[in-house]
Amino acid sequence: MKKLTYFPGCSAHGTSEEFEKTVRMVMQRLGVQLEDIPDWNCCGATSAHTMSESLAYALPLRNLVLAEKLDNTTMAIPCASCYQRMKVTKIHMDENPELAKEINSTIIEEGTYQGKVAIKSMLQYCYEDVGLEAIKAQVTKSLAGMKLACYYGCLLTRPKAVTQFDSPEYPMSMDHIVEALGAKATDFDYKTECCGASFSISNSEVVLTLTSKILEMAKESGAHAIVVACPLCQSNLDMRQPGAEKHSGKKFDLPIFYFTQLMALAFGMPEKDLMFNKNIIPVEKALANIGKIEPEPEKSKKTKKAVEAESEVA
Amino acid sequence: MITLGLQEKNTLLAEVNKRSGANVLECYQCGKCVSTCPVSQYMDFPPREIMQLIKLGQKETVYMANSTWFCLTCSACSGRCPRQIEIPAVMEAIRHIAIEENYVNNTKKVKSIRKFHNIFLDMIKLYGRSYELRLMAEHNIRTRDLFKDMNLAPVALLKGKIPLLVKPVKSIKAIRRMFKLADKLEKKHQ
Numbered sequence: 001m002k003k004l005t006y007f008p009g010c011s012a013h014g015t016s017e018e019f020e021k022t023v024r025m026v027m028q029r030l031g032v033q034l035e036d037i038p039d040w041n042c043c044g045a046t047s048a049h050t051m052s053e054s055l056a057y058a059l060p061l062r063n064l065v066l067a068e069k070l071d072n073t074t075m076a077i078p079c080a081s082c083y084q085r086m087k088v089t090k091i092h093m094d095e096n097p098e099l100a101k102e103i104n105s106t107i108i109e110e111g112t113y114q115g116k117v118a119i120k121s122m123l124q125y126c127y128e129d130v131g132l133e134a135i136k137a138q139v140t141k142s143l144a145g146m147k148l149a150c151y152y153g154c155l156l157t158r159p160k161a162v163t164q165f166d167s168p169e170y171p172m173s174m175d176h177i178v179e180a181l182g183a184k185a186t187d188f189d190y191k192t193e194c195c196g197a198s199f200s201i202s203n204s205e206v207v208l209t210l211t212s213k214i215l216e217m218a219k220e221s222g223a224h225a226i227v228v229a230c231p232l233c234q235s236n237l238d239m240r241q242p243g244a245e246k247h248s249g250k251k252f253d254l255p256i257f258y259f260t261q262l263m264a265l266a267f268g269m270p271e272k273d274l275m276f277n278k279n280i281i282p283v284e285k286a287l288a289n290i291g292k293i294e295p296e297p298e299k300s301k302k303t304k305k306a307v308e309a310e311s312e313v314a
Numbered sequence: 315m316i317t318l319g320l321q322e323k324n325t326l327l328a329e330v331n332k333r334s335g336a337n338v339l340e341c342y343q344c345g346k347c348v349s350t351c352p353v354s355q356y357m358d359f360p361p362r363e364i365m366q367l368i369k370l371g372q373k374e375t376v377y378m379a380n381s382t383w384f385c386l387t388c389s390a391c392s393g394r395c396p397r398q399i400e401i402p403a404v405m406e407a408i409r410h411i412a413i414e415e416n417y418v419n420n421t422k423k424v425k426s427i428r429k430f431h432n433i434f435l436d437m438i439k440l441y442g443r444s445y446e447l448r449l450m451a452e453h454n455i456r457t458r459d460l461f462k463d464m465n466l467a468p469v470a471l472l473k474g475k476i477p478l479l480v481k482p483v484k485s486i487k488a489i490r491r492m493f494k495l496a497d498k499l500e501k502k503h504q
Contacts (some may be wrong), residue, residue: 010444014477041442041483046387047434053410053503054496059438062492106495109488154319154388159400168393194352194388201453202430203423206384210352239466239475278473 003068004125005075005117006034009082009231010042015239016079016231018275022260023078023122029138029267030130037067037075043085046198055101060089065104065111074118076125078260080155080230081197083121086122089160090119121156123229123259124165127173132180140268142182145292148262149188149223149254150174151214153195153233168192170309172260178227181266186221190214204243207236212248215241225255225286227262234258238280255283324371333407340397347369347391347401356423357381361391361401364408377417382409383424414504429456439493442483447475 004027012020029035040063050057067075077083090185092188093100094115104113120128126135158168166173169192175185193214196207218226228234238256243253261274265287276283331337347354347361356359359367367376385405392401397443397488410417419425433452454460470476483489 011341011446013443014446014482015475017474017477039484041489042438042444044438045434045444047431048438049387049406050409050431051413051435052496052500055435055493055497058496062488094420102499103496106492106499107488109491154386154390158323158389158393159402160393168389193392194390195384197386198430199386199427201450201463202427206353206356235475239470278475280469280473280475 001033003033004072005072007077009079010233015235018055018278019258026260026263043082060086061288062107067117076122078122084155087119090149117258136180141265144182145289147223148178148183149186149218149226151226167309186223190217208247212244215252224289255281255286326371326373330407334403336366336400350390354382356384377412380424383427441480442489445480
């Protein structure tokens with residue numbers, strides 16, 4: 001079994017428990033053994049880098065140092081925000097040894113940072129390291145009939161210099177994964193628009209405005225549901241969807257799945273383990289489309305943008 | 315040359331460039347950042363105007379603007395900037411200087427955002443991890459908006475979306491020491 005260092009992040013114990021659980025289930029099925037960073041701490045999320053530069057580096061650096069105690073070359077992170085903070089810290093520490101030394105002095109009892117572990121988002125790991133063929137090979141219950149809008153949000157693919165993954169404008173990695181599961185990915189223009197992230201609590205009006213647009217465009221793309229790879233995107237689109245409907249005066253009725261929930265479903269894992277009961281917007285209607293296959297239109301109509309983005313990824 | 319004269323005296327420009335690693339002078343005011351930014355409509359000055367105000371050395375206006383507090387660091391602007399200016403880094407630099415030099419924007423929205431971040435950091439100092447329930451409750455108390463999101467509470471709690479308890483980091487002492495030392499580093503750089 002392949003080993004992989006794993007940083008669950010705070011939301012794994014809270015709002016994104018279903019992401020956490022299905023990540024573990026799916027990884028085990030794919031032959032990847034997750035090793036948690038011992039006694040990991042919060043990455044500081046938006047708040048640390050908003051208020052203090054030193055803290056914004058120190059919090060992730062402790063995790064990076066602890067991660068080096070495990071004997072793996074790569075770590076994967078399910079949360080897009082944790083992923084971004086950890087990767088930004090790694091890049092700055094690697095580029096600037098003096099800064100690294102200074103920040104390291106705040107956590108010196110944990111060890112000295114060496115910079116030997118590569119950081120990937122869980123989506124990136126699934127796409128690049130596991131690969132579409134290995135995912136396809138595990139599918140026992142195709143999701144054919146389902147149309148899905150894949151939503152990446154901002155931090156998984158931007159800034160390009162940090163993430164070095166997929167297209168910042170029109171990414172396709174998640175689209176390819178859900179298609180490997182048998183579903184159809186819709187042409188969704190708002191896939192990298194920001195959901196309002198941490199304003200969920202402090203400025204929810206902004207979140208309602210932004211998510212309304214995202215939900216509207218997903219609905220327009222013909223999707224039965226939205227697929228995400230970030231806990232904050234999920235809770236803003238799902239928990240705040242009734243609010244967004246009220247705000248915009250439109251009905252969306254779009255359940256929000258984590259891509260790993262759908263992987264586990266397509267791998268034939270028992271539905272009761274996938275925690276669909278945690279979804280605020282009920283999932284049943286969307287899942288009922290599985291198996292209902294429409295006749296293919298004569299020619300697949302992909303927009304110029306999608307074709308361009310695909311060739312860029314390739 | 316006038317611009318050179320301006321640059322020599324423009325300590326704002328120098329400080330922002332130094333901290334952000336960006337070169338604000340590169341900005342040619344095309345406005346692509348504004349049309350891309352998901353929150354520019356909430357800002358006193360959208361990113362393009364902030365760039366120009368920095369070039370003009372308008373310290374007070376720049377530091378007091380709500381713009382940097384509204385920036386979500388989504389990096390949509392910098393991805394499309396034809397001059398490849400790291401605008402979110404510029405916004406962050408402004409915010410950090412404003413905090414250090416006590417420029418306080420006390421409008422309701424900015425206060426709410428600032429309080430959220432302060433409570434979040436207090437949580438991490440206490441537990442080493444975020445504690446969503448307490449974060450939401452405390453934000454409501456500190457912004458004196460007790461019933462905000464109360465409609466979400468029953469469904470979130472019933473569905474177990476928001477757990478009642480937090481699992482703290484074991485070596486919480488290390489975390490508190492980190493906070494103390496990071497604070498010292500921050501002061502050293504000012």
